[in-house]
Amino acid sequence: MTLLARLASDVQLMFRRPPRQQYAALCYRVKKKAGNLEVLLMTSRDTGRWVIPKGWPMARKCAYEVAAQEAFEEAGAHGTVETETLGHYTYRKVLRDGMKVTCKVQVYPLEVTNIAKNFKEKGERVIEWVSCDEAVKRVQEPELRNLFLAFQQRMAERLPNGTPKQIPAE
Numbered sequence: 001m002t003l004l005a006r007l008a009s010d011v012q013l014m015f016r017r018p019p020r021q022q023y024a025a026l027c028y029r030v031k032k033k034a035g036n037l038e039v040l041l042m043t044s045r046d047t048g049r050w051v052i053p054k055g056w057p058m059a060r061k062c063a064y065e066v067a068a069q070e071a072f073e074e075a076g077a078h079g080t081v082e083t084e085t086l087g088h089y090t091y092r093k094v095l096r097d098g099m100k101v102t103c104k105v106q107v108y109p110l111e112v113t114n115i116a117k118n119f120k121e122k123g124e125r126v127i128e129w130v131s132c133d134e135a136v137k138r139v140q141e142p143e144l145r146n147l148f149l150a151f152q153q154r155m156a157e158r159l160p161n162g163t164p165k166q167i168p169a170e
Helices: 003-015 063-075 132-138 142-158
Strands: 020-030 036-043 077-081 087-094 100-115 127-130
Touching: 020 063, 020 077, 020 142, 036 063, 036 132, 036 142, 063 077, 063 100, 087 142, 100 142, 127 132, 132 142
Parallel strands: 020 100
Antiparallel strands: 020 036, 036 127, 077 100, 087 100
């Protein structure tokens, strides 16, 4: 590597910022009678792509508490959030000023027990319950797809009847 190339590489590394941290909830429910595992997807407000509820860190709140609050504010989902992360994924976010930043999103499972009739972002997003297989087809981020598949496998091992039944794709 030439001296000039090495200097250019070093300068680039100096200005590279670490990923911005966000926290998300993988909202799910298991239908009692049929045993169907469903996950909640919603559209983003800016691009309309399929995402899960997520947001920036909040003062005096643990990561899993932020995930639960975002699930309520963005989708009206109430429930029990796990304190251990399921994993993480990264994506590129375009900020209001047009700057693109990499975000690392820690994901916490949240078993939904209730959907509120009114919540902060009601009417700003499309919200749908889908199977994990359908969620994998809809989301763009490969690492998030893998989290849905890992979650589906984990739930299959936890449920008394074994593999949860998947709801058919629409």
